[in-house]
Amino acid sequence: MRAIVFCTTVATLSFAALVSFGTEAAEPARPELREIRAQLTPKRFTTLAAEVGAKVQSLPVPEGGAFKAGQTLVQFDCSLQQAQLQKSKAVLAAADATLQSTTRLSELNSAGKLELEIAGTEAAKARADLSYNNILLGKCHIAAPFAGRVSEQKVREQQYVQPGQTLLEIMDDSTLELEFIAPSHWMSFLKVNSPFEIRIDETGKTYPAGVVRTAAKVDPVSQSVKFTAQIRGRFPELVAGMSGRVIVDVPAR
Incomplete structure (x- = not known):
């Protein structure tokens, strides 16, 4: 009798594990979670x-x-x-x-x-x-x-x-640019004029930005590419050298 109960228990647990595995496998792919850092640089210097x-x-x-x-x-x-x-x-x-x-x-x-x-x-x-x-x-x-x-x-x-x-070191900070390295597959959805946001560490605020150009080539080793963007608008509290986190809606792969 005990052997029968044990076998039934094992079978029940195995079935539950299979159901659990099947449920996890069936979940849709989640967006990529990766922190991309960017630094503010002057337009000309x-x-x-x-x-x-x-x-x-x-x-x-x-x-x-x-x-x-x-x-x-x-x-x-x-x-x-x-x-x-x-x-x-x-x-x-x-x-x-x-x-x-x-x-x-x-x-x-x-x-x-x-x-x-x-x-x-x-x-x-x-x-x-x-x-x-x-x-x-x-x-x-x-x-x-x-x-x-x-x-x-x-x-x-x-x-x-x-x-x-x-x-002297001089710079034109009338427009601040952003430079950041991101996975090369971002080029499929992050193009010139694509809007996104950046949260600056020093101010604790989020600012609008837009891509102005991408690098001429992809790094084949790291499969990454450099993006250059601009802050959209004039914010007196922002100065060159500040850095923050790029906020982009990355489509699920």
Whole structure:
């Protein structure tokens, strides 16, 4: 009798397990649950460097300050370059006077062809020197290539800098972009202009965003791809460098 009861119990449990397994197998596929991180980056950013060796006279825009396109960001003390320019002007004036005099003498057959050519060459050299010094003097201030903000100052006023030395880091944060890495199969539903949301850690708020482009190729090893998006709207509390979690409705696979 006990053997019969045991067999019946085992059979009942086996049937229940099969029913349970069949129920789980029949459940529809659930959406992919995966946290995708993204970081805010400025639309444009660059590094400004010195093109002349000179002392920094002023930095009109402080670190973190905003500026307009064409506004002076760095002004150098270029007294030496200014003096060189004045000297070049004087040398050119003398060379032009000599050329005019030699030309007149040549017309009167009082100066040879060689003398005239030498006078012309000296005038051309003086004109080239003047042009060089004008260009050099133009490097004594650096204007903003676009409107934006100073993200970092690398030098201070009254500091002497060398050509090529880094001065400022600037960025255009009028539009903030997002960069994130996601599975490559997301390309089937996340396309250019596709809307989604991102929850920023630093603010604790959720913001609208939209895809603007995808990478040109997929990483075949990780089967992932980089997406670039933009925050839709202007939110003063958002700054470059903040990060958060991408919120996307991922279709079931």
